[in-house]
Amino acid sequence: MPRSPHRTRMRLAALVFSLTLLLVMTTLGIIPRASSTTTAFSFASAGDTSTLTAGDGLNSLNRLAGSRADFFLGVGDYSYQSSMTGDVWCSQFKAKYSNIEIGPGNHDTGETNDTSGTRSYERYVAGCSFTLSSQVVCGPVAGQCYGKEYYFDYPSVNPIARFIMISPRVFNVTGVCTTTCNAVAKSPCNDTTGCWPYNKNDTHYNWTASAVDSARTTGIKWVVVGMHKVCISAGAESCNIGTNLFNMLVAKKVDLILQGHDHTYERSKQLAFNSACTGFTTNSSYVLYNSSCVVDDGSRGFYTAGGHGFLKYAVSTDRIDIQTDFAGTYQDSFSVVSPTTSLSASFTYSPASPTIGAQVTFTATASGGTSPYSFDWNFGDNSTAQGNPVSHSYTKAGSYNVALTVRDSAAPTPNTQTMTNPVSVSPTPLSLSVSGPSTATTGSPVAFTATASGGTAPYTFAWTATGGSPSSGGGSSFTTTFNAAGTFVVSATVTDANSQTSNASQQIAISAPIPPLSASFTYSPSSPLPVLPVTFTGSATGGTQPYSFTWDFGDGSTATGQSVDHSYLLPGAYTVTLTVTDAGGQTAKAYQTVTVTIL
Structure with a gap:
């Protein structure tokens, strides 16, 4: 595949990531592991591509199509040919692999390749439109969203990763230049040149920090930040994006930083911590990156040098495994795992x-x-x-x-x-109950019993019976007498061994004693004759009303009712018995002899 005078073809977007990763791992003492767990999803990423119709570019695209990656994340510089517009490039890419989501490179916006035409990068945005079911959340500038500054969570349901795509210091990303645009790269990075600097605490810097923080707050496991330009470089580029942005991403422990632009992505040496480094300096908000603290340790990396390709990331809930895929024989793999903290x-x-x-x-x-x-x-x-x-x-x-x-x-x-x-286990709460009759009569002794539970034994009891005699007492039982009718309250207080107290009471209604039941009756006429009716009238006192009256006339006949009539057929002396029963079931009897004569 032809190469531009100073650019190689479809390269890895990951050396800056691997350096950043190593910096974090050196600080935390994490050792990468190569074993894998169940993968939730996978994605591929690369930047700095070229022609897709021949050579390494076509071969890499074919391998991407067979990689089973869920989507491809492009980090800029898709074509170096001014005649290759974004819509054509995207159609060629999507003919092989459809799920591509993009961010801008400096070649795509017309910053460096003398591209003429109005907002040429917009053709990439339209041609490589967002294809996933996840919701796109836009950056702070209206109308400048997908393809420029946005994030999405993946998968769309129960996401475990947030992908934040930003465009630090890519000139003409907003399309302000409409003719030959490479001159703007020499201008200040500001709105006039369509450039977002991501200076500390500016709108774009704060939006990026907030996107990272909200992912952590909502429990999203992994945060991936993608951009085109670099900070840590193994090639000719310096920290294009500015140390403020990079330091913020390191301080917030972003899990992956995907970058392009530098074109020298293979790890040719292992990295080490510089023993001569005086340490990392800090300001009020985060640790500052010091490039002199990271050095080449002199040993060869675990790889086979070769051609160009892309990275595939297998993402699970506890790790991210990264595997390179190249047109040549270069192979390298390493893993990002969560640090094991002390139990x-x-x-x-x-x-x-x-x-x-x-x-x-x-x-x-x-x-x-x-x-x-x-x-x-x-x-x-x-x-x-x-x-x-x-x-x-x-x-x-x-x-x-x-x-x-x-x-x-x-x-x-x-x-x-x-x-x-x-x-600390406490005794059950002290409680007290009082039992005794609810009614009684004047002059009759009444007994009450107190029962305590909970608290701490032994217990002591005190009684109060206003209107009773005695009116106070002790012990678990208490007897008193009320000499007047009315309603009274008998109260008890229990005190346990820890001086806790509890109270209970019983109400009692006192009434006068009921007189004994007595019965009597009269009859008329006083000298009854045979066959003629005799009227018997009963009366009762004492007991509890109402009363019932039962008669026995002495001749084998009976009747009920307070006043009854009876006729005797024969003369003679008959003993009449009246039985009175009150409401309480008491009975009383009255007897009289009735003499029936013939005139």
Whole structure:
């Protein structure tokens, strides 16, 4: 494939990334691993391409089409030929591979290749339009979004990565130049030259920082920032994007930085920390990058030198594996993994103030080390349990040292961490109940009983009975007598060994005693004759009304009712019995002899 006088063909977009990665790993002491886990998705990336119809460019594009990458992220400089417009280039690319999302390079905007025409980069934006189902979130400048300054989260549902595409110091990215545009590159980077400098705390710098922060806040695992120009370089370029932007990305621990522009992307040497470095300086917000602290360690890298191609990134929830794919024989692979932090453990329990017999739920939290974790509990009362969460109840009050031991899955020797917290168990709350009759009569002794529970034995009791005799007393039982009718309250107070108190009371209604039931009756006429009716009228006193009346006339006949009539057929003496029954079931009887005569 033909090459431009000073540019190579479809190159990697990753040396700056690998240098940045190594800087972070050197600082944190992370050792890359080559093993992989289940991949959630993959994407490819490259910049500085050329013709797509022959040579390495075509071969690389064909390999990309067979790579099974979910999408391709272009980081600028897609064509170096002024006759090759963006719409044509995109159609050639999409004929082989359709999911391409882009950011601008300086050749694409007309900064360096004398491109004439109005807003030539807009043809790339239109021809390589956004193809994914994820939502595009625009940068701060209206009308300058996809292809220039935007981000998207991937996958669109439950995303694990945020891709932030920015355009630091690419002249004419907004299309202000409409004729020969390479002269603007020598001008200040500002709105007049269609250039965004990403100076510290300017609109574009702050938008980028906010996009990184919001990804972390929402729990998105990986943050990838793509751009064309570089800061760390293995070639002729210097820090084109400015140290303010780069330092901010390093300070916020961006996971991947994808860049193009430099054209010397293969790792030819391993890197090391310069022992002569005086250290990283800081200002009020982040660590400053110092290029003199990163040096060539003199050893050959783990690679086979070769041609040109692209990088494929396999992204999972706990790692990103990167593999190069080249037209020649160059191969290199390395992995980005989450750092393994020290195992730590903590636990909480609920309720915060447990009492005897209450179920206490213990919930553990573990982090660092190697998951999954196992959890062992010692509750401080010779009881143990395993799992998370667990529940336990205590049979005695006191302070117990609860120990949680967490064991991780590190091989060959698991790590353990033990956390101990005191748990104070209180007695159950002191309570009191009073039992006794709810009614009684004047002059009759009434007995009450107090029952205490909870608190701490032994208990003492005090009684109050206003209107009773006696009106106070002690002990768990109390007897008093009320001599007047009315409603009275008998109260008790219990005090436990810890001076806690509880109160209870019983209401009682006192009434006068009921007189005994008595019965009597009269009859008329006083000298009854045979066959003629005799009227019997009963009466009752005492007892509880109402009354019922039952009659036995002495001749085998009976009747009910307070006043009844009866006729005797024969003369003679008959014993009449009246039985009165009150509402309480008491009975009283009255007897009289009735003599029936013949005139």
